[in-house]
Amino acid sequence: xxxxxxxxxxxxxxxxxxxxxxxxxxxxNTSTLIIGPPKxxxxxFCYQFAYHGLSIDEPCLYITADEGMxxxxxxxxxxxxFLQSAMDKEMLYVIDSIxxxxxxxxxxxxxYNLSKINDPxxxxxxxxxxxxxxxxxxxxxxxxxxxxxxxxxxxxxxMVVRFLKTYIRRLKEAGATIIFTCTEGIVSENTEKILKSxxxxxxxxxGDYITFRSIExxxxxxxxxxxxxxxxxxxxxxx
Amino acid sequence: xxxxxxxxxxxxxxxxxxxDDLGLDLGGIPENTATLIYGPQGxxxxxFAYAFAYHGLTQDEPCLYLTTDLExxxxxxKMASIxxxxxxxxxxxxxxxxxxxxxxxxxxxxxxxxxQSTSVKNPTDILVKVSRGARMISNKGPRxxxxxxxxxxxxxxxxxxxxxxxxxxxxxxxxxxxGTALITYTEGSSNSSTEILIKSMVDNIxxxxxxxxxxxxxxxxxxxxxxxxxxxxxxxxxxxx
Numbered sequence: 317x318x319x320x321x322x323x324x325x326x327x328x329x330x331x332x333x334x335x336x337x338x339x340x341x342x343x344x345n346t347s348t349l350i351i352g353p354p355k356x357x358x359x360x361f362c363y364q365f366a367y368h369g370l371s372i373d374e375p376c377l378y379i380t381a382d383e384g385m386x387x388x389x390x391x392x393x394x395x396x397x398f399l400q401s402a403m404d405k406e407m408l409y410v411i412d413s414i415x416x417x418x419x420x421x422x423x424x425x426x427x428y429n430l431s432k433i434n435d436p437x438x439x440x441x442x443x444x445x446x447x448x449x450x451x452x453x454x455x456x457x458x459x460x461x462x463x464x465x466x467x468x469x470x471x472x473x474x475m476v477v478r479f480l481k482t483y484i485r486r487l488k489e490a491g492a493t494i495i496f497t498c499t500e501g502i503v504s505e506n507t508e509k510i511l512k513s514x515x516x517x518x519x520x521x522x523g524d525y526i527t528f529r530s531i532e533x534x535x536x537x538x539x540x541x542x543x544x545x546x547x548x549x550x551x552x553x554x555x
Numbered sequence: 556x557x558x559x560x561x562x563x564x565x566x567x568x569x570x571x572x573x574x575d576d577l578g579l580d581l582g583g584i585p586e587n588t589a590t591l592i593y594g595p596q597g598x599x600x601x602x603f604a605y606a607f608a609y610h611g612l613t614q615d616e617p618c619l620y621l622t623t624d625l626e627x628x629x630x631x632x633k634m635a636s637i638x639x640x641x642x643x644x645x646x647x648x649x650x651x652x653x654x655x656x657x658x659x660x661x662x663x664x665x666x667x668x669x670x671q672s673t674s675v676k677n678p679t680d681i682l683v684k685v686s687r688g689a690r691m692i693s694n695k696g697p698r699x700x701x702x703x704x705x706x707x708x709x710x711x712x713x714x715x716x717x718x719x720x721x722x723x724x725x726x727x728x729x730x731x732x733x734g735t736a737l738i739t740y741t742e743g744s745s746n747s748s749t750e751i752l753i754k755s756m757v758d759n760i761x762x763x764x765x766x767x768x769x770x771x772x773x774x775x776x777x778x779x780x781x782x783x784x785x786x787x788x789x790x791x792x793x794x795x796x
Binding site: 503 | 686719720723730754760772774775
């Protein structure tokens with residue numbers, strides 16, 4: 317399995333005490349659900365993951381469903397992460413499925429497309445366009461979906477789940493390493509189970525601990541902190 | 556650096572300032588974000604909202620106020636009773652009220668640029684009116700404040716699924732227009748998943764309970780709390796002189 321640098325200090329070494337295999341790094345070409353209560357840093361994980369990839373020339377398809385593009389950029393600037401140069405180099409393709417609600421008049425560009433929060437079919441079309449665009453840059457790329465919370469608030473749960481399954485299948489075929497987020501406790505128990513089973517890996521964040529259940533078997537956990545440089549993970553422990 | 560605007564609550568801005576800069580980093584509420592003020596009944600959530608709205612007016616920041624429990628006349632009186640006199644600011648067209656607290660007999664006031672009547676039972680109409688208000692107020696200057704007091708009343712009168720969508724849209728529109736939103740909500744007045752959704756949609760979460768203000772989440776800072784009192788001048792944190 318290929319390994320990526322997550323960009324989150326300490327996270328890639330969470331399994332370093334498992335000596336049988338080298339499990340350092342983030343598993344490539346897999347899908348990962350990041351789940352936890354509100355305000356524990358799920359979005360910050362996404363920013364960091366995407367931004368680090370861009371800084372080492374790994375392109376990214378970024379779907380922003382909670383915050384519009386302007387707010388996304390502002391949130392990243394709070395950590396001194398700037399997206400402009402990646403956009404100028406066409407390394408980053410953003411699909412903004414929420415700004416159409418805000419009443420802003422926004423124009424699309426080569427690397428910035430709009431969709432609607434209550435139209436998963438349209439979003440899938442835009443995902444197709446974005447995937448082709450990013451795939452042309454590199455056969456290995458990152459894909460972030462942050463988050464499913466707003467789609468779940470605006471659509472029936474099964475519809476969002478169907479969208480997600482198709483999304484993950486297409487992106488994996490194209491070679492992407494996928495992370496997607498969802499707030500814990502906003503959908504039925506059954507849907508939450510399905511989300512966890514669709515993903516290859518599950519990352520749980522609770523404000524104090526980050527727990528990683530990897531496709532390769534082990535489960536690791538570590539304390540984490542949110543600093544002005546993003547998330548920093550302490551030394552991990554394998555469960 | 557995270558820009559913050561003064562809250563109007565004595566002690567709060569000191570409490571939320573980081574002490575690592577050379578005293579340049581002023582505390583307060585992060586600008587252009589949405590803040591949830593929640594807690595049980597009677598802990599001072601509305602008083603927090605009054606002070607926040609009023610302080611903005613004194614700083615030339617207009618305010619869009621959605622009131623669901625007090626009709627506009629009662630709101631003016633209530634604020635005046637803790638020393639916050641609005642008359643001057645409504646004359647200067649700084650204070651814009653969307654009144655959803657009206658009884659079925661309706662309002663005696665006519666709708667105007669500064670006053671729109673609506674009903675808690677009609678969330679679509681509320682959204683239309685606050686959106687119009689946000690657009691209008693954003694033409695007055697680069698920043699403004701926007702208050703919902705309280706979300707609880709709107710939730711109680713409608714399907715929560717719909718209200719969550721309306722709230723999300725409201726927050727997006729206020730932020731897009733350059734505003735800073737503050738929303739009050741009584742803890743436990745809707746089901747757990749609705750409550751989690753509300754928390755996920757705001758940027759900052761402040762809890763008032765058992766004589767303590769707790770910052771549960773805020774841009775650029777960790778969780779912390781401090782005791783407070785409700786005095787005749789409103790909410791006062793224990794660190795204030």
